[in-house]
Amino acid sequence: ENDAFRNPLFQPQLEYWLQTKRPLIQPYEDMPVSMASQLESSLLNCPDSLDADTPHLFQTPLSLPHPTSIFFPNETIRLVSSDHSNPPTQSKHNDIYSRTFLARIMSKFDLDTLFFIFYHYQGSYEQFLSARELSHRGWQFNKVNRCWFYKEVEKLPPGMENAEEITWRYFDYQKSWLARRCGAEFVYREEEFERI
Amino acid sequence: LGIDLSPVLHSLGIHPNSVYRRKVLDTFQSPWVETSRSEVEPRFFTPD
């Protein structure tokens, strides 16, 4: 009486579906040969981590033209997991990414490399990780001008009028590809910065 | 009698003696070491 059995679109496949219920209702005492060989076959075809990886049908081209871009491959390198011999040490950065190979290697990258990944691999997991690494290093992302800013605090020798001197830097990704000092007119507005 | 679980925990990235406990299921590659030879992309979110 069930609707599914009366839908011609479900015939004849429904039969195969029903057959799979039998061992659930009446379990076999010993594994039949057919089941054993299907199990073996399943073991042989066992999906691996590449099968389980996130699909990317559209390969994002490099997002901005850059003079050195011809030296960088378009594809991300499939990094192979190395051993996890080092136990976590930093409590501040103890998130789900910290133990991945990619995040750990990014912690060794130059700022230059991190900025390149950030601006040229937009929307990618790699961009996300570079932003995370920059954030860990104290950089902040300005939503308005899309630049990364860094607050440099210099402790002044005792006896000076102020205890510390603050300078702001930003990374100029559009023209010079350098970190530049902000002018005296720069005012830090918290709402302009992305909370990462 | 079971086995010494230290290498199994190690392969999972679990360090019981460490003060900091990190979640491992979000980057779990596969139930078996043999099929975990590459890392998988975990969930992440990028602001607009």
Add this chain to the structure above:
Amino acid sequence: TNKERMYLVFTEWVKLLQRVPSDDVGVLVFIRQMVSKGVLDQSDKLIEFCKAAIELSVNSFKESDPTSEVFIAIDAFSTLIVKLLCLLDFSQSTRKEYFEIIFSTITLVFSEDQAKNGNNFNERPYFRLLSSLLCEWEYLRGHNFAKIKDARARKELKEFEEQFFEVFASFLHAYQPIAFPGFSFAWITLLSHRMFLPRLLRLPDKKGWPKLLLLFSDLLKFMGQYTKKSHVPDAISVVYKGTLRIFLAVGNDTPEFLVENHYVLLNYLPMVYMQLRNIILAAFPKKLSIPDPYDPNLEIEKTELCQDAPLIFYDPVQDLKNLKKPVDNYLRIPTTSLMRTISSGVYLNEYERENGIGYDKTAVDVKLINAIVLHVGIEAALEKEKTSANAIFNTESSYYTILTNLITEGTTEVKFYVVQAISNQLRYPNAHTLWFNYVLKNMFTSNEWGDNKAEIQEIIIRTLLERIITNKPHCWGVIVTFTDLLRLNDESLADLSFIKDIPEVELIVRNL
């Protein structure tokens, strides 16, 4: 033909997704046109289209050069499913119904493929389909659906999320290894998928737990059914290895799941899997600081943590069957006739196969005994809160006597399973561990057993010892209880006849 036209449309879809990002307006337009031009405007057409898409995708996988991108079409289909769930208007039907139709179609194609191909069935394309579906959903729902600009749509999708995982989990339950052995390893990989398992563990209000328990039960049942003393098939050994790692990962990330569901999980876990049992029972809530069980100055009665009862997610009262009333009545007012009903009610009508150490079948309803023992423990802890500790730390109390009477009036088998069930509650320091420690200690030293005393003591020692001689982890409560027994002044364990009978055991006990 109609089918060929659908192949064409789907092929266009696949090509489109390779040319533009999935958020592109072209994708939205394509889907709108699929509805407006009559490709996907009715559920029957949806079924036909999905069938065509899956067949094309699976064939594309089978025919592709294995070193090339074999999953392009499958990934495109996964994307389509999530896009449809996101973009279509669901005023006529619900997203859940729509999703179920799509999943049903996948299921039918999947069933036919595995039935017709037998050993040549390849699970990988179907695995990929489901894995990519999970990844696409995750991409959509990132940061609480922040990508969805329309407020109403965002609200609807947030409400749908629980159903998304429920439908997925329901179908995964139907694909369990006993039903689809050719999909077993893919199935286990899906259960532990990084976009599935942690999500279900962490859905608000533990909404994902019932389905997860069902799936873990499926896995344990499968393992149990084909684990024989004489022979464990190689494939089952591999299944066990994977299962072990999954449980260890769950114990690390969300130990609460193991803590609150130990009763259900142990009902399906074959008892020979001693270490896995210990892993489940040794779990404890994250923030707890557990005192050293080997500390010679430790007194369980003075352990602060033992004041709190553990959380139990699945109430065992549901499994008491027709003994619920007799048990609850007995706890209130113990009578011999109620006890007789309970004692005689724990037997099975037929033998059941059970691969144990020293036995291979049971005549008792083990699950029922587990339910009775845990239920009594839960009620005892509640009673202590309501009245006082004296109400339960008292060998005259009905909470204690119901267990001792089960033992007195039961066969050796019943005694064994009651003691096993009690020992299953000797976990991390909590109110149940404390009470059952009291129960077991008193049972061990009691003189009310008459001629049966040695047998009961032997069962208790065997039960505790088998949990300690395995590789770690060991349960805090078991270690503490065994230490308490070792320290008894009146009865030295090493002098007991059943210990002396087996030199290896005597040696272990003397060393301990």
